Amino acid sequence: MRSERVRLFQTLPHACGYYAERTAQNLVIDPAAPQLDRLYGPALERGFRRAGGHLYLPHCPQCRACTPCRIDVEHFAPDRSQRRCLRRNADLEVRECIAGYNAERHALYERYLRTRHPGGGMDEADASDFRRFLTAPWSPTIFLEFRRGARLLGVAVTDVCLTGLSAVYTFYDPDETARSLGTFAILQQVALARRRAIPWLYLGFWIEGHPKMDYKRRFRPLQIRTTDSWKTMSDITD
Template sequence: MSKYSQLDSIRLLATLPHPCGYLEDRDATTVFVDPEVPVDQVLYSRLSELGFRRSGSYLYRPQCASCNACIPSRVPVERFAPNRNQRRCWRRNRDLDVIHQTEIDTDEQYALYARYIEERHADGEMYPPSREQFRSFLNNPWGTTRYLEFRLEGRLVATTVTDVLCGGVSAIYTFYDPDEDRRSLGSYSILYQIEWARRLGLPSVYLGYWIEACQKMAYKNQFQPLEILENHRWSQKAD
């Protein structure tokens, strides 16, 4: 266990204000854990409880001077009730095989990732994709990450990057074949992680930040009940 697992003496660094990636005409400031701090599963889990997320090996949290739109969210596994569309999505993807991996640095995985970024996020910060970006963004050195491969008759159609925490799993990123839209693979990956967390006996699936005014984040509100972190307390989001 890291000596920092009690959250003592953790140094936080802050970025300069920069254009917000979610809301137009707003600046954002991000705080992140000093990269020199040794991280283990316990520390990572405790920071997730406080609303931190990870990108690569960086643990970060928005801390903007005049905006608090980024609200941490998670699904309480035992109370989750799939709606009609989610039940259909689950049935629609019953023909997929799911394989759990501990690493994905392969040409097959990168090709799917690059195609997804090029066709779905050409206007985003991750365009253009690169192999180095692929490695640094999705991986971390703490031994908590699992990669869920979704395959149709052997063909890779989607990959979900997820971290196993002490109190849940954290949905980091999903990329998929753009030609498989009808499957709603992004939603299916969350449904799968909820069921997986249930099998592991873990109480929550962390979905990252919910932003009411950002249409890209609207899908998170479909997973009910949804818990959000406000005023240092997790509670069920009001409809």
């Protein structure tokens, strides 16, 4: 991705999605650029993230809490808790599916948002919201479905680039919290990356100490992006 060929825009300040008392700004790659599909892999390498049809990177003047992170797929080994998660979900079937809207997925998505993010502005998502947030015409997206028999328990929205998978979003049955389906989704995405010989699984942003974001440090070896390079977290934080 050559900066002289790609326009970057900076958003206006808006409410931070992680800290209520802060404002946030993002850098966004020109959403009208005709080559977004080709830019996506290099953009992941530089710490960008996809939300709907936008590739963005937090760029807040007073805060650098959002740190891009990725799992080293080849060297990843599940810890004891993650192995228990795999055993707990051994009764599930994992399907690689074409991404897109259907009524079954949408019903699960609505239930998840209403339970996990009430009042957050996303909890009344209609069909167009589902499509707009989770997919884009140019994105190489698949849905990993987790089923127990015919029953859909979870969906891991996963973008597949040549040099990295991106864990875009996961939603699951809020009555099945004991299964730790969020952790299970990441473990299945690691397995998918290994099957396809893809070296990295991008997890979006790690925020140290944040109750909803700090869990990512458990997937080791985890790399985090500093100003201009990726470094293994243990080399920085241990």
